[in-house]
Amino acid sequence: MSTLKKFIKYYKPYKNLFFIDMFCALIVSAIDLAFPQILNFLTKGVFTGSSSEIMKSLWIVGAGLLVMYLLRYAGQYFITSWGHIMGSRMESDMRQDLFDHYQTLDFSYYDRNNTGEMMSKLISDLFDISELAHHGPENIFISSIKIIGSFILLTMINSQMTLILLAVTVAMFIFCLRKNIKMKSVFMDNRKKIALVNSSVQDTLSGIRVVKSFANEEIEHNKFKLCNLKFLASKNSSYLIMGSFHAGTSIFQGLLYAAVLISGGYFIAKGSLKPTDLAIYALYIGIFLNPIEVLINFTEAFQKGMSGFKRFLEIIETEPEITDRENGKQLINPCGKISYNNVSFHYDDTSEVLDNVSITIDAGKTVAFVGPSGGGKTTLCSLLPRFYEVTDGEITIDGIDIRDITLKSLRKSIGIVQQDVYMFSGSIRENIAYGNPDAGKDEIIEAAKNANIHDFIMSLDNGYDTYVGERGTRLSGGQKQRIAIARVFLKNPPILILDEATSALDNESERHIQESLERLSKNRTTIVIAHRLSTIRNADEIIVISENGIQERGTHKTLLTKNGLYAKYYNMQFEGLD
Known part of the structure; x- marks a missing residue:
């Protein structure tokens, strides 16, 4: 009943359509x-008169029947067309609600769930x-009216025959109920299995370049075949x-007709039923059986x-773990002083990643991890925009606990450039404008120039309207990286996170991007999270983090003088080059 109540609430925006649909069903x-x-009236009254x-x-009967069936046509048209439109609109509303809810869920949810399965539910x-x-x-409405109405009229013709009819109908109902329970679990299993198929397809197609590079089409074939x-x-x-289920119900329908014929013949022989009444009774049996058959098919x-709706509810009722606190503050024009105070963190069912x-x-300083x-370098950065929540301790911006700041204003204040850049399907202009959807053409071009990508864009046939795929x-890795940097330039945040933004690039691309990043910073x-230590020499502070926590901190020169862990990494990369 709880599930049905949640389903019924989606009718509310279309209640006028719903009531008109029900009125047409009544007609x-x-x-x-x-x-x-x-027919009964005509055979016993009108047709007994003179020719x-x-x-x-x-003429009167024909005109009346014509009006009746024109009304029936109009009602059936509305039911079939606008009734389906109402259903499609409800489906669309549910899909939009599910998509919007997906966007509220935390990174931890996406860590645990497969994209293909989520798309299947969507x-x-x-x-x-x-x-x-x-x-x-x-x-349910039409069938109820027809079943109740025909049952009353059948009882008026012959109550004893109708009791026999009722007994067979009850037996059929019990049969359908038992089969219905089995169908419920099977259809839920269908949903889960098709979700696995979608998951397998999504996984393979997303990694098709890796599949082909390893010539592992046969492995993917077997994985998909299994699903x-x-x-x-x-x-x-x-x-x-x-x-x-359907074969069983057809047997019961045959039993109903057999029961009517045999019992009807019996009552005619006894003189308690006229042959004409049996004919009318048989017509009502058709009206009685039709809605039962409709309900049986509707069961499926x-x-x-x-x-499908229950799997939809599984997502909708999943509460995001990270939400705005009541009376959360807007972070407006922050100076950018960041403090991690005794911060500890661990993922679900894992040991501590960060400990105290x-x-x-x-504000305005550059710190490299x-x-x-x-x-735990990336984890430290992921905690700042609250992609994950600290297990213990607090993180503050300008002395304000980030949990007291609204998520939207917090994340608007932080720009992130990652090693693995995501480009949305569309044009270069649209991908840069993602940093500020309200930006004008001149602002987009200025951001591209700051990211050292404008000249490359203008060399393309379609310029900023070039489709990125x-x-x-x-696009190459370096080109995507510079577009991502332009995107952050357009966002213009006071706080910046650079997560290994140059680690996978060639020297030429790294030089261009390093210039862009210095301008951006x-x-x-x-x-900055960096494995290429050449990119962080000018950082105001370098913090060396290992599994045991913070090992060293200081400037580039100070850490080299200490000849500790940082010096070891540096010498491994640049031994003999300097």
């Missing part, structure tokens, strides 16, 4: 129920929602259950739709 049901009664009276009446799982949203209330066969097995199970759609770390970075992989595949509080 269609009433007309269908009226026809046997009209001239019958001929006169036929797209595939909601396909059947539209049919359920439209046909659900309509089928695909699991989905096929799940589908086969669902079809076997559906087969027994209901299970498919609700299994304290660092202060004065160096050291072996796994020491999926994930920027038509000017008058900003800057945190």
Whole structure:
């Protein structure tokens, strides 16, 4: 019931459409129920008169039936067209809600879940929602009217036959209920298996260059084949259950007709039923059976739709771990003084990554983090924009705990340039403008010039309107890096994080990008993570971090004089070059 209540709330924006749809369903049901009664009236009244009276009446009957079925046409048209449109709009609303909710979830959620499965919940799982949203209330409403109405009219014709009919119907209902329970689990399994198929496709296509470079198409073929066969097995199970379900219900429908014919013949023989009444009774059996068949078929759609909706709710009801505190402050024009005060952190079910770390970075200064992989350098930087939450201690900007600052204003104040640059599908202009969607053409060009990428862009046939390809595949690593830097120039944040921004580049690209980064870092509080130690010689402070925490800190010259861990790394990279 809780799930149904959550589903029903999506009808609220379309309640007018819904009530008109139900009104049309009422008209269609009433007309269908009226026809046997009209036939009964004509056979027992009008058609017993003279031929001239019958001929006169036929014009009136014909005109009345024409009006009835024109009304039925209009009602059926609205149900089929606008009823489906209502369902599609509800599906669209759910998909938008799910997408928006995905964006509120933390990095930790994405660490635990596969992108392909998330896309499956966003797209595939909601396909059947539209049919359920439209046909659900309509089928139940029309079927209820027809079943109750025809049952009353059948009882008026012969109550004893109707009791026999009721007994067979109850047996069919119990059969359907038991099969319905099995179908529920099978359709949920279908959803999970198709999510695995989507996950496998997404994984392979995203890494297609790696697949081809290692000539591992056969491995990917086998991985996909395994997922695909699991989905096929799940589908086969669902079809076997559906087969027994539909075959079983058809047997009960045959039993209903057999019960009517045998019991009808019995009552005619006893003189308690007229042959004409049996004919009318048979017509109502068709009206009685049709909505039952509709409900039986609807059971399948209901299970498919609700299994998709339940998987939708699994995401919607996942609360983000990192949220704005009540009365959170806006971070407006910060000076940029950053303090890590006794900060500790660990990921889910892992040992401490950071343990009681304290660092202060004065406004406008550049601090570099160096050291072996796994020491927590990137984690320290990820904690500042609250991509993850500190386990203990606090991080402050200008003396304000970042947990007391709204997430949007905090992240607007921090620019990040990473080693692995993400380019969105679209043009170079759109990718640079991502740093400030309201920026004008001149501002975008100025940002590109500051990033040393303007001349390259202008050498392209379409200039700033050049399509970059999926994930920027038509650009080199250095070109993507400079576009990412231009993006941050346009954002113009007071705090900057450079996460190994030049580590994977050739010397020429590194030179251009280093110039851009120095220009970008000017008058900003800057945190640099670097493996190429040549890029951080001019940092105001260098902090050496290992698995055991902070090992050394000082300027480049001071640390070389100490001849410690930093000097060891430096000499490994530059021995004999200086």
